[in-house]
Amino acid sequence: MTTTLIRRTTRILVVNPNSSAAMTHGVEEAIRGMGLSESTETYTYTAPPESPASIDDGDDVLASSEVVYKNLTSTGALQQYDAVLVACFSVHPLVHRLAELQGSRGKLVVTGIFEASIQASLALLTTPPLDTAPPRKWGIVTTGKFWEAHLTRGVDKFLGVDAGSANSKFAGVETTGLTAGDFHGHVDPAVIKQKLTEATKRLLDQGAVDCVVMGCAGMAGLEDIIRAAAVEKYGLERGNQVFIIDGVRAGVGLLEQTVRNKRMFQSI
Template identity: 65%
Template sequence: MTTTFVRRTTKILVLNPNSSKQMTQGLEEAIRSMELSQSTEVYTYTAPERSPASIDDGEDVLKSAHEVNLDLAATGILGQYDAVLVACFSVHPLVGMLAERDGEFGRLVTTGIFEASALTCLSLLRTNKKWGIVTTGRFWDGHLTLGVNLFLGTGSRDVNTKFAGVETTGLIAGDFHGGVEPEVVRQKLREATARLLEKGDVECVVMGCAGMAGLEEIIRSVAVERYGSTLGNQLLVIDGVTAGIGLLEQMVRNKRAFQGT
């Protein structure tokens, strides 16, 4: 008896570069609610305990990249996957570091939730409309604004007419999973969203923290109050994990279709 290979699955690793298992569980809840191809398998990874429990500044970003890269090299688990999503809303070095390892583990494709969110917004925006980010602490304002301009090739000082900017809640990532009372999270997120929408013509709001997964309706409720039910419910609220998994599915297909053997 012989068997014939007919169909290949796509295996995606959603990589949480901080050591919070609660954060990973929040990501898993969002992933379970997604509509995915039956041939797509999604797995999660939590960084080792040496990595920061919450990534709140540039030092945390670098520390998490270092620790996760060491752990991935030691375990060799990347060889089991077709794609990796770095689930930290930052210009995270792991995205580039893992992309450089393409070929070492087969045709591995990599993106981050920051990059995936930006590309998703641009693909959905209507002419003359804008997108923006609501995120956690003040460090991320400059970090993400510069990151958007560099990622989209507009330069560090140029004005990006599609980007309305970054508004911060003053919270840290861990606050979205039990760090503070839910009502505090809700109020801070509403205030940041209102400031972003006040800039005008904002059609797409990105949740700039993986810990915000599942809080879309808080953001949309602000738009409903501002624009009314019909227009407010048309606001696009982007969760980077959902955007990233969808993008990686297509990236894997494209790489198989267009890259030489």
């Protein structure tokens, strides 16, 4: 008897490179609300305890990269996956390092929630009907001060824009002054709401902002706060039209389609 494979499963690993199980739980809740194909399986991974519990600066980014890369490659865990999403909103070295690996299911498709959010935002922006109209914009609301320069440089590099050059579609980065860990029980929810609302309104002050990116995986589930700020700033109709981008959802959706495209358009 012979059998024929007629449908291939897509297996995506979502990597939380910090050691916070609470953060991973928030990521899982975001994924559960997605309408994925029945043939797409998603799995989550939390970094070992030696990785930072909250990634708040460049040192934490590098430390988490080393810990997670060593752990994933030494255990061979990546062999069973088609794609990996790095769930840290930063220019994270794991994205490039893991993309270089060859697994038993072929070369891994890898992106980060930072890169996926940029692509989702640009795809959703509309072009004004008149050349004289101001461009529609997207921007990022994130945690601490460090990320303002880090993410701005990252956006420029990803889009191929010279550092310091004008980017008419990017409204910039606004920060709450919180850390990633603060979104998981470390800070009074009322304080989180206030700081996130204020940062969102500052971003919306930059012009016709159509997309607000939640620049931290820990912000999953806080869309209503951003939506309320947009409605207060723009009014009910316009505020409800603003896209609020969750990088985890953007990343999983992008990887699902990219794996499918790879199978359709690559000959090997």
